[in-house]
Amino acid sequence: MKSSTRNLAGFTGAGYDKGRPKAIQALWLLASTLLCDRIWCPPKLRVAILRLFGASIGDNVLIRHNVRIHWPWKLSVGNNVWIGVDAWLLNLEKITIGSDVCISQGAFLCTGSHDANSPTFEFDNAEIVLDDGVWIAAKATVLRGVTIGANAVVGATALVHKDVPENMRVLAAPATTSVRRMR
Template identity: 65%
Template sequence: MTVPVTARNLRGFSGAGYDKGRGLLMQAAWFAALNVLFVKWWFPPRLRPALLRAFGARIGDRVLIRHRVRVQWPWKLTVGDDVWVGEDAWLINLEPITIADDVCVSQGAVLCTGSHQRRSPTFEFDNAPIRLEAGAWVAARAIVLRGVTVGAGAVVGAGAVAHHDVSPGDVLTTGGRG
């Protein structure tokens, strides 16, 4: 069966339906804080949650965020208590990311709420929120894509790509279900 090819016209991209949630001044202030302070190894981990809160994130208690972690928009981030986020993790939260209590997002993991409509000639956005439920673990270099919920106690194994919901207690590996 032949699948029709969508001709791209990226010049026509409008970005319709995507709201960054804050004005240009706040966006610029966050990018400055992110790149000058937040990602640096010398910036104390105990101050990272406070800096995120200052930019509108809702962050629980005893949250550990390592250096080189990138957060697109703090005001679209909710993090519960006792959460760990490892070095080089990237939270691309064009839409809200909600992380419940006792969740671990390991080194190099990516949570990406953004995508594009593959059949749209102008490649318009197709974004959706991500939710990590209590006790979930997104292991090293794993990727969680737009619209996915990782259930309570579930694991997205090292290098795995979660493109659909992961049921509570399930383990998703690079070969599928574990």
């Protein structure tokens, strides 16, 4: 068997601060699982619970059910924001969302990563910023360290790994295989 250059047993998690004591983390996980994620939880209650756990959330914000928010205390949301069903905000670091932003169904915002050059695979996390008027379409992915400029659109299933200037559109690559009838 080939020897690995990774030593995951040596992983320390250096540089990652969860931001709250373990008891608060556990309470959040319980509240999110039992209340926030559920379809029967009214959106206004969902927002109130997120605020209770430290999220900064503006007015007229609609967060649908099954939205996963890793740490609410690392979330800042402006006014008039929509976050669709099954969106996942994996915010090991801060996610800042401006006003009049739409994050569509199944979108994934991920502030976490690992250093591929680290033998112990240490974290390589960074914030995500969505400026005012941004639309992240269905099942799009925005990776750590990215800023999406004002009024930019990230199309369905697109993968964004570097900054997007304002008023730009990022679209997923089209299929490269030819379409033909199955026999």
